[in-house]
Amino acid sequence: MKKFKFRFTRRAFAYPYMIFLLLFVVVPLVLILINAFLDESDKFTFQNFAEFFSDAGGGLTVLGNSLIIGLVTTLICLVIGYPCAYLLAKYHASNRVLVLLFILPMWVNFLIRTLSTKAIFMALDVPLGMGTVLFGMVYNYLPYMILPLHTTLVSIDHSYIEAAEDLGADKLTVLLKTVLPLSLPGIVSGITMTFIPAISTFAISEILSSSKIFLFGDAINMHFSKATNSFGVGSVMSLVMLVLVVVANVFVNLTSKDEEVKSVL
Amino acid sequence: MKKRKLVARICADGYLGLVLALMYLPIFLIIVFSFSGTSRFTFSNGFTFDSYKTLFDPEQNAGLLDALKNTAILAVSASVISTVLGAFSTIGIFALGRRTKKVVLTVNQLPMINSEVVMAVSLMVFFATDFISVIFPQGMTRLIISHVAFCTPYVILSILPRLQRMDPNMYEAALDLGANPFVAMIKVVFPYIMPGIISGFAMAFTLSLDDFIITQFNKGDTGIETLSTYIYEDARVKSLEPFWFAVFSIFFVVMFTLLLLMNIKRTQKEMAK
Structure with missing residues (x-):
């Protein structure tokens, strides 16, 4: 029982960093992914991809x-x-x-x-x-x-x-x-x-x-x-x-x- | 046969010398012509300390001193925070279950392998969202957070190997001898992983000190400049002024002496052993 408790406390040291990673590494990258599908008025579009892959872009x-x-x-x-x-x-x-x-x-x-x-x-x-x-x-x-x-x-x-x-x-x-x-x-x-x-x-x-x-x-x-x-x-x-x-x-x-x-x- | 070996050796050293010479030529030229008082790489004004005198001109050095101050604040806070965060997290990550551990370590690698520009713009977009921009105001806070985000992974990866090599019985023994988990951690685990913590700190400090791209995107319009961004803003537009020749020369000399001394000392220590 005691051992279980100590392992739990040691693991807990990783939790703040896991939240930190989620917030400042994962979420920003997800935002980039979302942004790629948004136009200037924040509506869903494939226009950005079209512009990147077109000759004119x-x-x-x-x-x-x-x-x-x-x-x-x-x-x-x-x-x-x-x-x-x-x-x-x-x-x-x-x-x-x-x-x-x-x-x-x-x-x-x-x-x-x-x-x-x-x-x-x-x-x-x-x-x-x-x-x-x-x-x-x-x-x-x-x-x-x-x-x-x-x-x-x-x-x-x-x-x-x-x-x-x-x-x-x-x-x-x-x-x-x-x-x-x-x-x-x-x-x-x-x-x-x-x-x-x-x-x-x-x-x-x-x-x-x-x-x-x-x-x-x-x-x-x-x-x-x-x-x-x-x-x-x-x-x-x-x-x-x-x-x-x-x-x-x-x-x-x-x-x-x-x-x-x-x-x- | 011996002669052929000697020739091979001379060719090898010649090649190494040539590459080194090319690598250091620009640095050498900047230092030599920092004593010319011009930025045209001629000694038409003779040998002078004019470039170095501009360093003491308050009009010229105000921006630089401010940038140096910001760089120091940023590098010290970012490296201290990421070392503390990294040290505790490594111990926590080490105790995680196999699957969670693998996921955390993979995400932890992202800032290291990712291209700096992508990391920089993703943080910029993140900080620009309505909700987040209120919590984290523009300026030093954002810079420290983004520097901690790209430095901590290096700290963790420099501590983890030492933790893996540590005998788990040492910790258990401390517990059996009556230490509570916290005391056991401070008195047994931390001293053992200290070399990893120190090299992680050094790495975080130099990474933060040297960073340009992430700072450039996340400094906002508060006018905060670090050394890198200040050099970029000032010297890119105008051509390199004698002032910068003097600054760069001082940097080169200080950096090289420091690094060489540190390494020579370490080599001597190892030889003594």
């Missing part, structure tokens, strides 16, 4: 552009970041300060970094546009790619690599058939950590293209601003973003589960 063009820029950014980050993480894990695994130097920029406010790069581009007379936006994106998200990659690469059991070498694999084969598959969870988590923020950020593209390049985050920002006040279409865009987030995370979960199975085998 331009929603799909913005989405397409953002996806392309997001993909290119992620790809460049992976191509630059994977060798970094790999070499760090191989030669400098014990050198914490060096690893730290690669992820330190994460802690400097991204607006400060982005505005600094813009000032330099302007001083060098580099025209602001797609090139500068991509540079800023890669510059900003590279640490987010390197960090998860480095964490998985460092934790790979070295005996796997030795086993592969003993069985006659050359260096390239070891890298492609042992290290790369074992670091898959890090790759997937690095990709989501760069891709999702890259398509939905709104300041970087705005600053580094002088508002010429318009991404999904910029579009959501615009629809929810006082001047346009088209919350409906903005809500539809937020829902699209939410779907992308869920899809990305399903991928992350799938690969990490795979990894568990592999390590058991």
Whole structure:
């Protein structure tokens, strides 16, 4: 009887937070869902979806552009970041300060970094546009790619690599058939950590293209601003973003589960 | 064979050095030219401290000081509240039944995986509804709530693994030895999960300090600016003035020294062990 009572009291510590989550996380998202189906006079409508998916609304063009820029950014980050993480894990695994130097920029406010790069581009007379936006994106998200990659690469059991070498694999084969598959969870988590923020950020593209390049985050920002006040279409865009987030995370979960199975085998 | 290894090593270090150099070049240039007194990246005025002198000009620094004050208030309150809320909730969540626990932890993940813009606009829409806008007035209250909403999940996820590793017998033993559940919690459970609480607090503090998007959407028209939103409003429209060169340089130097010192100290401690 006494035990039942104590368990009840311990559980009770979670109740305030459960209410908090419901109120400030779940309800707001439900409101977005409802808003997507409301017109300006709060009547039910599919107009917002029609506007987003129509050619005139331009929603799909913005989405397409953002996806392309997001993909290119992620790809460049992976191509630059994977060798970094790999070499760090191989030669400098014990050198914490060096690893730290690669992820330190994460802690400097991204607006400060982005505005600094813009000032330099302007001083060098580099025209602001797609090139500068991509540079800023890669510059900003590279640490987010390197960090998860480095964490998985460092934790790979070295005996796997030795086993592969003993069985006659050359260096390239070891890298492609042992290290790369074992670091898959890090790759997937690095990709989501760069891709999702890259398509939905709104300041970087705005600053580094002088508002010429318009991404999904910029579009959501615009629809929810006082001047346009088209919350409906903005809500539809937020829902699209939410779907992308869920899809990305399903991928992350799938690969990490795979990894568990592999390590058991 | 040895020579080939050496060449590989040199190539590796060269590549790492190149990436680091590119990463730090913009920061380095800002610091160097903060002593030029101009924002044109030339030393046409020679070496001067003019940019730093503007820091003491009350006309220039009023907005910045106000923003710094707001940032500090917001980051401290949000991180303290989310650490306390997170610590108690984790213990509660841990004691929940399997199904409820899974649901709570999944919802708890939403603010972490969700895109910041979506979280920001959803809170904005929520606060704008008639009923809610009366209870939570515009301004600091809304900002603190939204920061607590996105920081607490990180606190919980940094405490939970430690709680899972804790031997449940320790708590039971405390009860058997005559402690009531509350005392057992304070004297046994909390000391054990303390490292998780501290790292959760540090994470919440830095997240809140660094946030831009959620603050930008939820600050309302009360004129509250944090460091991020103030930089955005001021420096985005005009080009970067010498004033900002000085401010950014100070930030870079302070942040890097702090973080490096913290880590070097930690490494030394581990080596001593």
